[in-house]
Amino acid sequence: MGNHRADHRSPARAVVDTTPSGAARPVGGRRKATRRQSQANPFRKIPAVPTIVGAVAIVAAAGGALGVGGGELQAGQNLALSSGAADSFSGTDAFNFSGADARSVAISRDSSRQALEDAANKQTEAAVEEVAQQRNSELQSLAGLAQKRADQIAKxxxxxxxxGYHLTARFGQSSGLWSRNHTGLDFAAPSGxxxxxxxxxVITSTGYDGAYGNKTVExxxxxxxxxxxxxxxxxxxxxxxxxQSTQIxxxxxxxxxxxxHVHIEVRPGGGDPVDPYPAFIYHGVTP
Ligand SMILES: [Zn+2]
Known part of the structure; x- marks a missing residue:
């Protein structure tokens, strides 16, 4: 099992150098590749946790209070606890650890590190879950908009x-003006x-057509x-x-x-005219 895992990971070891904090960095210093990797795995966004724990333990040892279990500090709290503080310690040599004290610190570091990592992992999982749900909601919203647009096109x-018109004659009206009932809908507006x-x-006919006058067929x-x-x-x-909306x-x-006025006729399939009014309504506009 161990051998299998080592074999499996060996290609990665060939191109990256593993730092003490566990974060993989490319040997060639191609920072771009590293950033892409860390973005792909959100759990890599918490490398500061072990560093902070290490700083807490060392600071506690320096202050003489070794009861570091659970992350509590009895003394040394006046010292900075940010991750940046770890950089200010050049190494453990300066603190003269005795054997017993060093072991105690090491055990405390392991337990508190694990507790903090567990807590951080849970927080990260919750955050990832929240982001996933939010993204899912956004995608559903976009799908809704796309469907609405598709419906409009279909309609x-x-x-x-x-x-600036007013309707003057409806479909089916009779008048001495026409040889048969009115075959369209009249929108009266100033000439021009x-x-x-x-x-x-597509325009399929233009020209003068008797009683229709100058007529365009689309x-x-x-x-x-x-x-x-x-x-x-x-x-x-x-x-x-x-x-649509081109001036013709x-x-x-x-x-x-x-x-x-402009007399509008609607002829499905190029056949007999139908009442334009409900046709306009059907297609979303009220004349
Ligand atoms: Zn008419």
């Missing part, structure tokens, strides 16, 4: 075709008001045709790809109208 949300693509698509990804009619100006050409023309009074 294919639309925008309104113009601004921009008309915007309500969704991403075909959406799902095959639905959107007709924009009565324009004073057409700003796109057939085959042009447009993204201007409101006008061309064709059979009583005033400037």
């Amino acid at each position: 294919n949300l639309w925008v309104l075709p113009t601004v 008001t921009p008309i915007y693509a309500i969704a991403n698509g 075909t959406l990804a799902d095959g639905t045709e959107i007709w924009y009619c009565h324009q004073s100006e057409i700003g796109v050409t057939v085959g042009q790809k447009v993204v 023309g201007r409101v006008g009074s061309s064709g059979n109208v009583t005033g400037p």
Whole structure:
């Protein structure tokens, strides 16, 4: 077992030098590699524990109080106990340990070191667990946002075709103006008001079309045709790809109208027109 472990670790020994505190350091002094290793293992973040314990034990011995068990100090508490204090002791020679005193100190060091290491390990484990839970929570939150965005794309949300309008004629209304019931939704706005693509698509028809006046047809990804009619100006050409909110023309009074407006038709699959109003609602906007 021991041999197996030694064999197993031998490649690592070939490239690193083990310091007395147990922290591995690369022989070549490549600090970057060492830091990466310590980040990978959070339990390596507490190398100061043995150093502190060592300083406590030595300080206690110097002050004459050898009851160091449990980490309590009877005397010598006026001396600095930071890990940096260990550096100020050049070595144990200066303290003239007798044999019995040295053994007692060594035993106290072992027991208190173990107690502190256990406590530190528990604290570190709790901290790691907390970080893991926090990260898990963040990932769930991100997944939620991604799902929401995916839902929006799937719903294919639309925008309104113009601004500063009021609705003047609904789908299905009858009037002496039309040979049959109204086939679209009318957004009345001053002549020249921009008309915007309500969704991403490609322009499949432009030009004058009798009662419809200047008409642009945009075909959406799902095959639905959107007709924009009565324009004073057409700003796109057939085959042009447009993204939602791109200006494609201007409101006008061309064709059979009583005033400037953009007449919107929605034709699923390029077939018969359906009521645009619920179609807008379905796609997330209220005209
Ligand atoms: Zn109309």
